[in-house]
Amino acid sequence: MAQGTVQVTHTGTSRWRRRTGEYPSLAAALEAAGDGDILTVAPGTYRENLVVRRAVTLRGPEGSAGSVRIAPADGVPLTVRASATVQDLHVEGQDSAAPALLVEDGTPELMDLRIVTRSAVGLEVRGAARPTVRRCTIDNPAGVGIGVLDGAGGVFEECEVVAAGQSGVSVHGGAHPRLERCRVHHTSGAGLSVSGEGSGLEAIGCEVYEIKGTGVQIASRAGAHLTDSSVHRTSADGVTLDTDAVLTLSDCDIHDIPENAIDLRSRSVLTLTRSTVRRFGRNGLSVWDPGTRVDANQCEIHDSTGDYPAVWVSDGATAVLDSCRVHDVPDALFVLDRGSRVDVVDSDLSQVRNTAVSVSDGATAQLDDCRIREVSTGAWFRDHGSGGTLNGCTIDAAQTGVIVTKGADPVIERCTVTSPAEAGFYVSAEGRGTFRGCRVTGSGGYGFHVMDGCRTTLNRCRTERCARGGYEFGEESGPVVEDCTSDESGIARPGAEPATATLTATRTPGLLSAVPAQSVQSAPAPAPAPPNEPVRNSNDVLGELDALVGLDSVKREVRTLTNMIEVGRRRQEAGLKAASVRRHLVFTGSPGTGKTTVARLYGEILASLGVLERGHLVEVSRVDLVGEHIGSTAIRTQEAFDRARGGVLFIDEAYALSPEDSGRDFGKEAIDTLVKLMEDHRDAVVVIVAGYTAEMERFLAVNPGVASRFSRTITFSDYDPEELLRIVEQQSQEHEYRLAEGTSEALLKYFTALPKGPAFGNGRTARQTFESMVERHAGRVAELAETSTDDLTLLYAEDLPELP
Numbered sequence: 001m002a003q004g005t006v007q008v009t010h011t012g013t014s015r016w017r018r019r020t021g022e023y024p025s026l027a028a029a030l031e032a033a034g035d036g037d038i039l040t041v042a043p044g045t046y047r048e049n050l051v052v053r054r055a056v057t058l059r060g061p062e063g064s065a066g067s068v069r070i071a072p073a074d075g076v077p078l079t080v081r082a083s084a085t086v087q088d089l090h091v092e093g094q095d096s097a098a099p100a101l102l103v104e105d106g107t108p109e110l111m112d113l114r115i116v117t118r119s120a121v122g123l124e125v126r127g128a129a130r131p132t133v134r135r136c137t138i139d140n141p142a143g144v145g146i147g148v149l150d151g152a153g154g155v156f157e158e159c160e161v162v163a164a165g166q167s168g169v170s171v172h173g174g175a176h177p178r179l180e181r182c183r184v185h186h187t188s189g190a191g192l193s194v195s196g197e198g199s200g201l202e203a204i205g206c207e208v209y210e211i212k213g214t215g216v217q218i219a220s221r222a223g224a225h226l227t228d229s230s231v232h233r234t235s236a237d238g239v240t241l242d243t244d245a246v247l248t249l250s251d252c253d254i255h256d257i258p259e260n261a262i263d264l265r266s267r268s269v270l271t272l273t274r275s276t277v278r279r280f281g282r283n284g285l286s287v288w289d290p291g292t293r294v295d296a297n298q299c300e301i302h303d304s305t306g307d308y309p310a311v312w313v314s315d316g317a318t319a320v321l322d323s324c325r326v327h328d329v330p331d332a333l334f335v336l337d338r339g340s341r342v343d344v345v346d347s348d349l350s351q352v353r354n355t356a357v358s359v360s361d362g363a364t365a366q367l368d369d370c371r372i373r374e375v376s377t378g379a380w381f382r383d384h385g386s387g388g389t390l391n392g393c394t395i396d397a398a399q400t401g402v403i404v405t406k407g408a409d410p411v412i413e414r415c416t417v418t419s420p421a422e423a424g425f426y427v428s429a430e431g432r433g434t435f436r437g438c439r440v441t442g443s444g445g446y447g448f449h450v451m452d453g454c455r456t457t458l459n460r461c462r463t464e465r466c467a468r469g470g471y472e473f474g475e476e477s478g479p480v481v482e483d484c485t486s487d488e489s490g491i492a493r494p495g496a497e498p499a500t501a502t503l504t505a506t507r508t509p510g511l512l513s514a515v516p517a518q519s520v521q522s523a524p525a526p527a528p529a530p531p532n533e534p535v536r537n538s539n540d541v542l543g544e545l546d547a548l549v550g551l552d553s554v555k556r557e558v559r560t561l562t563n564m565i566e567v568g569r570r571r572q573e574a575g576l577k578a579a580s581v582r583r584h585l586v587f588t589g590s591p592g593t594g595k596t597t598v599a600r601l602y603g604e605i606l607a608s609l610g611v612l613e614r615g616h617l618v619e620v621s622r623v624d625l626v627g628e629h630i631g632s633t634a635i636r637t638q639e640a641f642d643r644a645r646g647g648v649l650f651i652d653e654a655y656a657l658s659p660e661d662s663g664r665d666f667g668k669e670a671i672d673t674l675v676k677l678m679e680d681h682r683d684a685v686v687v688i689v690a691g692y693t694a695e696m697e698r699f700l701a702v703n704p705g706v707a708s709r710f711s712r713t714i715t716f717s718d719y720d721p722e723e724l725l726r727i728v729e730q731q732s733q734e735h736e737y738r739l740a741e742g743t744s745e746a747l748l749k750y751f752t753a754l755p756k757g758p759a760f761g762n763g764r765t766a767r768q769t770f771e772s773m774v775e776r777h778a779g780r781v782a783e784l785a786e787t788s789t790d791d792l793t794l795l796y797a798e799d800l801p802e803l804p
Helices: 026-034 538-547 552-573 595-608 631-645 667-680 694-702 722-736 742-753 765-780 788-795
Strands: 006-010 017-024 039-043 044-046 051-052 057-060 066-070 078-080 084-088 090-093 100-104 109-111 114-117 122-127 130-132 137-138 144-149 155-157 162-164 169-171 178-180 182-185 192-194 200-204 207-213 215-221 223-227 230-234 241-242 247-250 252-255 262-264 269-273 277-280 285-288 293-297 301-304 309-314 318-322 325-329 331-336 341-345 348-360 366-369 370-381 387-391 394-405 411-415 417-419 424-430 434-435 440-441 445-449 457-459 462-464 469-473 480-482 485-487 505-508 513-515 585-587 617-620 648-652 686-689 712-716
Touching: 006 026, 017 026, 026 039, 026 051, 057 585, 057 765, 100 667, 114 122, 137 144, 162 285, 162 387, 169 200, 192 223, 215 223, 215 247, 241 247, 262 269, 262 293, 285 293, 285 318, 301 309, 309 318, 309 325, 309 341, 318 331, 325 331, 331 341, 341 348, 348 366, 366 462, 370 387, 445 462, 462 469, 469 485, 538 552, 538 595, 552 595, 552 712, 585 595, 585 694, 595 617, 595 648, 595 712, 617 631, 631 667, 686 694, 694 712, 722 742, 722 765, 742 765
Parallel strands: 039 057, 044 066, 051 078, 057 084, 066 090, 078 100, 084 109, 090 114, 100 122, 109 130, 114 137, 122 144, 130 155, 137 162, 144 169, 155 178, 162 182, 169 192, 178 200, 182 207, 192 215, 200 223, 207 230, 215 241, 223 247, 230 252, 241 262, 247 269, 252 277, 262 285, 269 293, 277 301, 285 309, 293 318, 301 325, 309 331, 318 341, 325 348, 331 348, 341 366, 348 370, 366 387, 370 394, 387 411, 394 417, 394 424, 411 434, 417 440, 424 445, 434 457, 440 462, 445 469, 457 480, 462 485, 480 513, 585 686, 585 712, 617 648, 648 686
Antiparallel strands: 006 017, 006 039, 485 505, 505 513
């Protein structure tokens, strides 16, 4: 075939009708060709503006990739308007106002093309076109690499934009392409840009890098979904969302970004799953404006290169982090401005140079079952209106565990601060806060340090081994303190052994304040000293158990065990053999169903029967047992077991000791140590392991050595609406409130409609509902000039909080 000619194989319905012809130009060949014909182009440069109108195959010669150049002086070099196949061509555009390759209709296949141009767009797809583009390269330092617009779509596989003067891939006008295993780099605009209502982009296994601008930009009600893709080495933000944009990132990696790794504004929504954000100069996640929201699940944010918080939430935005890790950053989470909120569940915040969680300017933070370690400050609630809840969290190796200042009013429940350098909990400058069931161990300063003028409430809190003392309160107006204790805490005196002290709660008019007992010089003991209170009669303890709302099956199980132990004791006294009763138990069920309360009562019952020496409860979780270095886990587990001698060792979320992807996890060492201790000291400690039902079943199935140590499993069912109502009624009676006519019915409807998802807290939810009603009641009554007893005590249906 002579150079500059086009050989056309005309294909009919039968083979005998096939014929071949040669044409002097591509335009002539295309004019003569019919559907199904194959046009093979001889090597050379063709200065023609080609339009493909039929379903033909247009290709260069085999084995000579790039030998055919389509390079007219101006206009569009190649336009495709049919379901044709175009392959092995080199397309060059010269017109700055026109695309180099334009696809306007059909479902063509474009393969192994190289587009080199300095035009408006390298490859443009528009209208009804739905091409499949494979292994094509676009080099357009003057304009857009790939443009998809006006409702078009298509699939781009293993394509590469090697340079673009504007966006690498631009999608707008309701277009919706799909990119698979594509690379976009060296652009002077966004790597991927999607804008306009109805516009969307799906990218799988793609890479966006070396971008002079933003890596991925979604705006103006557009959406995108990136899977298994990476964005790195940009000059601006890694990913931006603006004005009702929606983006999902799954299994993605955003790294080496000098500005914000991901920035959201103006009601945009981001869903982030199993993705990594690392090495960023400003914020890893920057979330702004009311209605803007981030939902991150199983993600990791780490290795900040600047001095900014890893997660920044402000101006009424919301962020949710579930099972995430944030580490090696200056600050982990900053949430500020009224209406802004972060919810963090089962996440790790570690190696934070300053503050792990900072809440200010009226914002709210809720952390459930999180682990905070190696930080300067675990959580800081800074000013009036700022608050939220820390529930079941652990803070280890911080300078200060939690700081509350300037009128902030958080609720801290069941949190443990271990080895703080200065204080476990510090409240100053008229800070408030409610601390329930919190514990501080090994503080270098005080356990709880509350300054004058702080309206703080401490309930059932405990300190151990605090160098300067368990509790330090202001001299004039101290906090409200109920049932708080301080074991093994004291102030070292010159020339003396470390002292130990016990704090007991005493009531003063209008105030409960902690009063330290006289310090006694003694050597530290391996376990806390026995309490001063006499052991209650078993019937009294069982009466308290019976008074709990619901839990009928649990009460039957405990009474059965109690009866067996009591009869066994009487048989021994009569000289008869007593049946061996394994006292270790498994508690399964959702949070807030009373597992910890029943464990405490069970210990008291065993103590009243003489089975246990003290019956006290020591509650631990994975963080208390598992160390970070070889050998440290056995030491921690032994220490926890020693603290529980004569009582009950309650291991919450015990399944965390044996994660499904454990690898070299030290949890197995804790289990092995625990099994041996349970065998060696079977009469000294009762062990109860607890957690969600499905997870506990898996835990026992993969650890038969542990399962064999437990006599039975007790399941704690979720509370039904009637039982939740009874809890609120009990709370009202206890706090001297009454439910007005119709309020009980409204509460029943409220609890029936309340979502029962993973965040549902059962009894805790009922108590929180009562507390919200009291707050709304206070706001309503405070506006009355004069109040009656009914005004001060009656709670109405209007006091109910809004359904979440």
